[in-house]
Amino acid sequence: MESYLFPFDSLICMLLGISFTVWFTLLLVFIIVPAIFGVSFGIRRLYMKSLIKLFEWATLRMERGAKEKNQHLYKPYSNGIIAKEPVSLEQEIQEMRRGGAEPEFDMSDIFYFCRRGVESIVDDEVTKRFTAEELESWNLLTRSNYNFHHISTRLTALWGVGVLIRYGILLPLRVTLAFTGVGLLVVLTSVVGLFPNGRIKNYLSDKVHLMCYRICVRALTAIITYHDSENKPKNGGICVANHTSPIDVIILASDGCYAMVGQVHGGLMGVIQRAMVKACPHIWFERSEVKDRHLVAKRLSDHVADESKLPILIFPEGTCINNTSVMMFKKGSFEIGCKVYPVAIKYDPRFGDAFWNSSKFGMVNYLLHMMSSWAIVCSVWYLPPMSRMEGEDAVQFANRVKAAIARKGGLADLLWDGGLKRGKVKEVFKEEQQKLYSKVLVGSSEDRSRS
Amino acid sequence: MGSRASSLLREEDIDEIKKETGFSHSQITRLYSRFHSLDKGENGALSREDFQRIPELAINPLGDRIINAFFPEGEDQVNFRGFMRTLAHFRPVEDNEKNKDMISGEPLNSRTNKLHFAFQLYDLDRDDKISRDELLQVLRMMVGVNISDEQLGSIADRTIQEADTNGDMCISFSEFTKVLEKVDVEQKMSIRFLH
Numbered sequence: 001m002e003s004y005l006f007p008f009d010s011l012i013c014m015l016l017g018i019s020f021t022v023w024f025t026l027l028l029v030f031i032i033v034p035a036i037f038g039v040s041f042g043i044r045r046l047y048m049k050s051l052i053k054l055f056e057w058a059t060l061r062m063e064r065g066a067k068e069k070n071q072h073l074y075k076p077y078s079n080g081i082i083a084k085e086p087v088s089l090e091q092e093i094q095e096m097r098r099g100g101a102e103p104e105f106d107m108s109d110i111f112y113f114c115r116r117g118v119e120s121i122v123d124d125e126v127t128k129r130f131t132a133e134e135l136e137s138w139n140l141l142t143r144s145n146y147n148f149h150h151i152s153t154r155l156t157a158l159w160g161v162g163v164l165i166r167y168g169i170l171l172p173l174r175v176t177l178a179f180t181g182v183g184l185l186v187v188l189t190s191v192v193g194l195f196p197n198g199r200i201k202n203y204l205s206d207k208v209h210l211m212c213y214r215i216c217v218r219a220l221t222a223i224i225t226y227h228d229s230e231n232k233p234k235n236g237g238i239c240v241a242n243h244t245s246p247i248d249v250i251i252l253a254s255d256g257c258y259a260m261v262g263q264v265h266g267g268l269m270g271v272i273q274r275a276m277v278k279a280c281p282h283i284w285f286e287r288s289e290v291k292d293r294h295l296v297a298k299r300l301s302d303h304v305a306d307e308s309k310l311p312i313l314i315f316p317e318g319t320c321i322n323n324t325s326v327m328m329f330k331k332g333s334f335e336i337g338c339k340v341y342p343v344a345i346k347y348d349p350r351f352g353d354a355f356w357n358s359s360k361f362g363m364v365n366y367l368l369h370m371m372s373s374w375a376i377v378c379s380v381w382y383l384p385p386m387s388r389m390e391g392e393d394a395v396q397f398a399n400r401v402k403a404a405i406a407r408k409g410g411l412a413d414l415l416w417d418g419g420l421k422r423g424k425v426k427e428v429f430k431e432e433q434q435k436l437y438s439k440v441l442v443g444s445s446e447d448r449s450r451s
Numbered sequence: 452m453g454s455r456a457s458s459l460l461r462e463e464d465i466d467e468i469k470k471e472t473g474f475s476h477s478q479i480t481r482l483y484s485r486f487h488s489l490d491k492g493e494n495g496a497l498s499r500e501d502f503q504r505i506p507e508l509a510i511n512p513l514g515d516r517i518i519n520a521f522f523p524e525g526e527d528q529v530n531f532r533g534f535m536r537t538l539a540h541f542r543p544v545e546d547n548e549k550n551k552d553m554i555s556g557e558p559l560n561s562r563t564n565k566l567h568f569a570f571q572l573y574d575l576d577r578d579d580k581i582s583r584d585e586l587l588q589v590l591r592m593m594v595g596v597n598i599s600d601e602q603l604g605s606i607a608d609r610t611i612q613e614a615d616t617n618g619d620m621c622i623s624f625s626e627f628t629k630v631l632e633k634v635d636v637e638q639k640m641s642i643r644f645l646h
Contacts, residue, residue: 081478081481081482081485081644081645082642082643082644082645083643083645084643105590105606105609105610107573107610107614107622107627107630107631108569108631108634108636108639109593110513110569110572110573110589110593111569111634111636111639111640112639113511113512113513113517113593114513114517114568114569114572114640115541115639115640115641115642116507116511117508117511117513117514117517118517118538118541118642119642120505120507120508120511121489121502121505121508121517121538122482122485122538122642122644123485124505124506124507124508125507126505126506126507127488127489127504127505127506128488131488416506420506424503424509425506425509425510429506429510430509430510430511430512430514430595431595431596432510433510433511433512434512434593434594434595434596434597435595435597437512437593437594438594438595438597438598439597441594441598441606442597442598442602
């Protein structure tokens with residue numbers, strides 16, 4: 001029996017050996033070598049264009065199918081469910097008062113609060129920023145589809161093929177690359193750490209970091225377009241960007257070298273952090289130090305004051321937002337008083353949603369979603385540096401930077417705190433509303449007493 | 452990542468809601484998607500906490516009263532039917548001409564029903580009368596700490612005096628309607644739902 005299997009055995013081994021070699025050579029030539037040198041064959045862009053054509057076809061097919069069966073097609077409310085008018089409290093209440101002598105209080109005043117309240121129940125500016133954006137055309141991922149009944153065999157077959165490709169081919173490829181990228185990062189930064197401090201070390205550290213991040217970018221099949229690279233952050237400054245997912249770091253760091261800021265983690269992240277800091281100074285805080293704002297500010301200012309150190313990368317929103325808006329920037333990084341380099345990142349949701357809904361999905365689940373989407377397509381805009389102006393305090397400066405980022409990225413500019421994802425809104429805001437209304441009441445009584 | 456919400460709503464349900472409330476098919480599916488996104492517990496019903504999670508509602512001085520209006524007497528959960536029934540009060544009145552297959556009787560968004568909704572915001576104990584105490588409590592919610600008790604008391608007294616016609620020191624629903632007869636309730640208590 002055994003001798004019967006022998007020739008097949010060696011044949012199979014040979015075949016496996018050959019296919020592995022071919023596989024790894026292709027990997028090396030098409031992915032890793034370009035990553036090292038920062039060039040691109042353009043394969044990913046071609047892939048992206050073909051995907052777009054495919055999605056448009058799929059959507060048309062679904063619409064046609066729905067019409068044939070006389071069903072209603074669910075259209076996401078990209079234009080909003082209701083039309084709101086931005087009228088202020090005072091205006092509304094003055095309008096509502098019955099003409100003639102103004103009484104202090106009118107029972108109809110309640111209509112204003114009532115309508116505003118119900119409007120916010122139907123559609124509010126904040127809660128929709130913490131869930132994934134809804135798409136107009138279908139991108140062959142069931143996770144973003146509402147109309148997927150069995151419309152046509154061709155469409156279902158296409159979706160099935162898509163699943164096979166994504167989970168069978170793309171996912172293993174990407175996971176391999178991810179492991180390679182991270183592994184190389186840890187090993188090479190430790191090696192660079194052995195060099196004495198100086199120009200050679202900095203040069204090597206930059207090259208190593210860039211290379212590994214580029215491999216990670218390919219591990220996600222991220223197709224990134226960088227705009228206005230002449231404004232790239234320089235040493236002695238802080239780079240601020242809007243935050244959508246942990247991938248933002250990889251996207252920015254594959255085009256430039258930054259000093260990262262973050263909490264010290266345990267496990268794999270901790271290993272990576274310790275290795276990275278050997279090659280060049282990053283800023284990692286112990287959990288206890290994070291609470292101490294003065295300590296944080298001091299470490300950041302010290303880093304920034306040293307011109308030989310890389311620009312710091314900070315995400316002032318403090319949490320992941322779903323890339324349709326920019327929420328309140330925490331003022332800490334704007335108090336330091338150095339140049340701020342704003343960066344706007346906008347993802348194209350058609351290929352894969354990059355938003356990390358941390359209340360719904362854990363990190364591993366999220367990475368799996370990322371690696372089994374079609375691609376991550378995004379645009380990065382480097383904005384010209386900004387500094388705090390005379391007479392401007394940190395909060396105003398932060399809002400100015402935020403407005404610039406929102407405008408460039410085509411995102412809504414909100415004053416709400418991203419912390420509302422998990423926490424309650426402060427009572428102070430309700431008290432402001434109450435104060436406004438009281439002014440309307442009391443104001444009119446003052447007029448009456450005068451007349 | 453996205454919600455499969457509309458697949459959980461059956462066509463028969465949509466038709467029933469359409470007849471009862473007058474909303475169009477696409478409005479109902481969109482509002483269902485919204486209902487689903489507010490329902491963090493994913494049990495097909497909203498609780499008071501789900502509403503309070505909306506920041507713009509939480510800072511509304513009458514937020515709690517509005518939330519209360521969605522819940523029937525003594526209940527803690529509101530399902531989608533109840534949600535739509537309450538929202539239907541805010542449909543504009545003009546839309547009724549376009550929608551012919553409504554059940555007979557007054558539509559939910561008639562002037563009377565809109566006024567009744569507002570009346571219930573004042574009527575804390577649901578006894579169909581607004582007493583001086585209830586009016587004071589609601590006024591206190593609207594002004595916070597910015598007006599003194601005496602001033603607020605005199606405002607309440609004056610309001611009741613002007614509205615009360617049968618001398619029982621309370622405002623009934625018909626007295627409430629009479630006081631507001633010149634106000635354009637249809638416009639002030641309507642929300643422009645997009646199609």
